[in-house]
Amino acid sequence: MLADRYDAEIVKEVLLSRENYKPFPTSEDRSEWCELPQNLKRFWINKGESRFNYSWPTITATQYMDFSRTGNRVRYDTVLLERRQDLASLVIAECIENHGRFMDDIVNGIWCICEETFWGIPGHGYMMRRQDPLPDVSDRIIELFAAETASLLAWTYYLLKNKLDAMSRMICERIHLEVKTRILDPYLQRTDFWWMGFNQEKMLNNWNPWCNSNCLMAFLLLEDDQQRREAAVVKAMHSLDMYIQRLDPDGGCEEGPKYWIYAGGMLFDGLELLYGATNGKLDVFQEPLIQNVGRYIYKAYIDGCFYANFADSSPKVHIPADLMYRYGRRIEDSRLSGLGAIELKKKHEESTFVHYSIMFRQLSAIFHYAEMEHYIGESPYLRDTWFDGIQVMVAREQEGSSEGLYLAAKGGHNDESHNHNDIGHFIVYCDGSPMIIDPGVGSYTSKSFFSERYSLWTMQSAYHNLPLVNGAQQLAGRQYEADQVHYHQDETLASITMNIAKAYPESAGITSWKRAIKLIRDSNPYIEIQDYFQLTRMSDDITLMLMTPHAPQVEGIGCIALQDVNLHRLTIRYNGELFSVSIDTIVLDDEAMREVWGDRLYRIMLNAQTAGNQGESIIKISK
Structure with missing residues (x-):
């Protein structure tokens, strides 16, 4: 996208000298x-x-x-x-x-x-x-x-x-x-830094645009030797191309909304630097992929500061207002710019303070502040979104509003960047309030990456909204994936169906586990989770998990209620003859998680009461 289109000769012709570069x-x-x-x-x-x-x-x-x-x-x-x-x-x-x-x-x-x-x-x-x-x-x-x-x-x-x-x-x-x-x-x-992408021994992630854009800034502002400046620009374009070519055409960010700030957002920074340092001569902002990378963030938006938070993303994310605003303006997307303006109005002057001291963003935010204050864009509340590449579905009751039910669900595989073992996982919000959740991730430690990552409970499928079968959880690795994934959307239905059997090891004894996750938009909208399973042997060791920040209230056989402090309420109905319910309280001692959820989370466990080698479960969630 970059290096083939703009070779070294073009860079030499169009790149401003350090003296003439006045961003x-x-x-x-x-x-x-x-x-x-x-x-x-x-x-x-x-x-x-x-x-x-x-x-x-x-x-x-x-x-x-x-x-x-x-x-x-x-x-x-x-x-x-x-x-x-x-x-x-x-x-x-x-x-x-x-x-x-x-x-x-x-x-x-x-x-x-x-x-x-x-x-x-x-x-x-x-x-x-x-x-x-x-x-x-x-x-x-x-x-x-x-x-x-x-x-x-x-x-x-x-x-x-x-x-x-x-x-x-x-x-x-x-x-x-x-x-x-x-x-x-x-x-x-x-050329041996793995994030450059020249030696493809590792999966590229946000490190590539994050490092490249900051190195590029240093060259543009400090380097006097024009030949070295040109060489840095050419190398940055080659490296960014290595990252861009692994992105899915839909622009979905498998690392989640928090990391979009440093993945898609840093890619924008790098492209914006190239654009500015050449007076607009290096320009790929009309490419559909680059536009979709920006649009991801409002497609993952729920309400307030909440985003659909798969992988290592927190559910509460403060996306830099100016980043969204400028990205939207550059690709002429008023939803993206509008979400930036909304974020500025929530935080006002504080929105110009960018953590990690990314000065390029802080200066941009300061000099766009007055313009953003008066900007009104389109509503960022899309009714339906499907990211085919990362197999993530998003649906809400109605376009243009956070009121009602919100559903996000995912297929994918268990070797994604910042992966959690979460194939077939979903979250549910009510009127913009989290009800059935992805817990997110705690503060990083030496265990957060490499061999001990999945010893942490936040990474494990047993603490996502998934089945636990014969004591076996999902495993990490590219081979552990969703199969037969299908997405459907119309006026009355949004759904994703998949077979999640491949996400589990052989010890789980699963022949087939077909999961359908649906938002039904009728006169009384509801969400339905259908599981049809076949096992290699008879077993009653089957548990369906649901994670929530609210103390569950058992309201009789087959019925559980969730309610937040603002009286948003959901009812969960299941077959009480087939499943008994137990509730596990998870006390949070990690400061990062406590800032989001308070001092505890709850895990609802629906436990099979009779043995079988095949079966069906239907969970209905409604206001």
């Missing part, structure tokens, strides 16, 4: 900074003042070693990322106010970050050739946060260079040296 006004170009809304300027100056005369937090060797010793990723990562967010806030505050009072703190922040041995996080140290509890300073790997750090320092250089030079010429020289040594040179010299 945003510097601190000296005052007119646009002065014209920002007063409330927005006050918000960012307050952010800067909160770090005035700041004592930058230390990062010690033993803090880094904490990951190898305990598996904890939060303690070290938090300090590292807060340093970057604080520097970004101070830089923007100085650009807005322009009085120089934040400059000492900015220089201290630059110096602290430049003196860090490794700009990445311990959880990504596996990329180094020599494995050790401490990072190898001789092995300049590029991972997510090292690339982001280079981008942040490059933007700081671009925005404040003359002010920094007036204090000491060593500051900008240090930025240039560190970014060149750690990022620019390795980016051009090495």
Whole structure:
């Protein structure tokens, strides 16, 4: 899509030099900074003042070693990322106010970050050739946060260079040296970083656009040698192509809505950089795939801050307002831009604060703020969506409204990026409120990836809305997949049917397990889960699970009620002669999950009462 269309000769012809690349006004170009809304300027100056005369937090060797010793990723990562967010806030505050009072703190922040041995996080140290509890300073790997750090320092250089030079010429020289040594040179010299996609030994995911877009920013803002700038652009296009070619035409994000921010969203950032650095000459925004990648996020939107959260995504996601707005405007999709405007109106000035200090997005959000405040797009509430590539269905009662029942369900396979073992899984919301849920994922630790991933309960099929058969859960791997998947949609019905037998090991003894998940839109809409199964042997060891954040109320044989604090209510009906009910309370001790669900979740277990080698279950869910 990119490299074949725009070869090195075209890049050489159209790429702006560093001197002519002016994506945003510097601190000296005052007119646009002065014209920002007063409330927005006050918000960012307050952010800067909160770090005035700041004592930058230390990062010690033993803090880094904490990951190898305990598996904890939060303690070290938090300090590292807060340093970057604080520097970004101070830089923007100085650009807005322009009085120089934040400059000492900015220089201290630059110096602290430049003196860090490794700009990445311990959880990504596996990329180094020599494995050790401490990072190898001789092995300049590029991972997510090292690339982001280079981008942040490059933007700081671009925005404040003359002010920094007036204090000491060593500051900008240090930025240039560190970014060149750690990022620019390795980016051009090495092809072995798995996320580049040149050695296809690993599945590409959000790392590819995330790293590429940040490295590209650093080259565009810092690199003086035009030939090296051109080479970086060409290499970035080749690498992004490796990612783009593995995307499904429908643009579905198998990593879930949270990771769309860094997958599809970072792809947009990279394409937007290419567009801007060539005065619009490198432009693929009219490609259907690129447009569908953007549209995914409103197709997965439920209501408020809730999104259909399969894989490692939280159900509560704050998608950057400006990212959706600009993506929508670029592809001329008023639903996507409209969802961005809705997000801005929910958070106002706070919507311009982007976590992980992605300065490109923060600056874009600041300079589009006034425009977004007055934008009104189309409703993002689509009635029906089908992602054929990732086999995800979304349906709601009516177009243009979150009122009523909402259903999302999935087929797919159990080797997706950020995979959970969840073939045949579904979620149900009522009037925009979560009722039958995907729990999401806890805070990442050393167990979250690689060999111990499925020891975590949040990854296991027993904690999704799925069957447990003869004590066997679904297994991870590409061969564990949905079969015979069919989607249907009309005015009165949206459904997905599949055989999920292949998702289970032989020990489950499943010959066939056909699951149909339906939203029926009649005078009294309801959701129906139909299971028809055949086993290799007689068994009564069959349990159907339903996960919920609300304490279930058993209202007689075959009937369970769920109700939230706002009195949204669902009734679950099942065959009480075939299944008994038990309820498992799951106390949440993980802070990330508690922020979403409170202190506990509940697992409803419908347990078979009689043995058989075949059977049928119908669960009906209604308001």
